[in-house]
Amino acid sequence: SFSDIRNGAGGRKLNPSHPKYRDDSFAREMSDDARDRETAFRAGDAKKRGNEALADGNFRAAVQFYTTAINQKHGPEMHVYYSNRAAAHCKLGDFDEALEDANRCVLVKPDWGKGYFRKGVALQGLRRLGEAVEAFRQGFAVDPTNQGLKQALDQATGAAKKASEEYDAMQNDDLHQACRQGQASLLPSLLAEPDQDVNAPNADGQTLFY
16 A cells, blocks of 8 residues: 555655665765865865976976975876976976986876976986887877977987987097007906996086976
8 A cells, every 4th residue: 555655564664764665876876976076176276386387487486395295195197297297397407306306207108298298308307318219109109290299309319419429439439549548457447447438428418397
């Protein structure tokens, strides 16, 4: 009967507040959604302030703002926060930290060319020119229409080649001088010196930023 349906089997009145009959999923979804919006707002605001600080040349403040954005752990733009903080670190000359952030950026979004650009710039700052060329090459492979990456790749390739040639010339001069002076004891160490062209200094001091 209608009464049985309303009150439950046997005519017993149902208690709608009993956990068995209460569905909190909607309330939980609303609560999670509110938290997501708050997190997104905080991350976005920190990113905006970081961009403003970077544009104003206040690089340390920019690092702090981007760190705040990263700490919000707002997934969709984490790669952007890491990329921007890498740029701020590069401006400060903190290339080790910049490389760490660039690597995180590439890990989070491997199909985004700018992450590889940040990595290449950081490696240039560390005078690891061969690795910088490879980073730019990887970035251009995933974003072949990016002219900034193409220009960076061409310039890094040229700089690495020039540094390698200068290093070879310097090494040959040292060998010739040792031979002329009869300093045979120097020859084993010179010949055993590893090929360091990937770490040779960039004679042009080229560093590129977006």
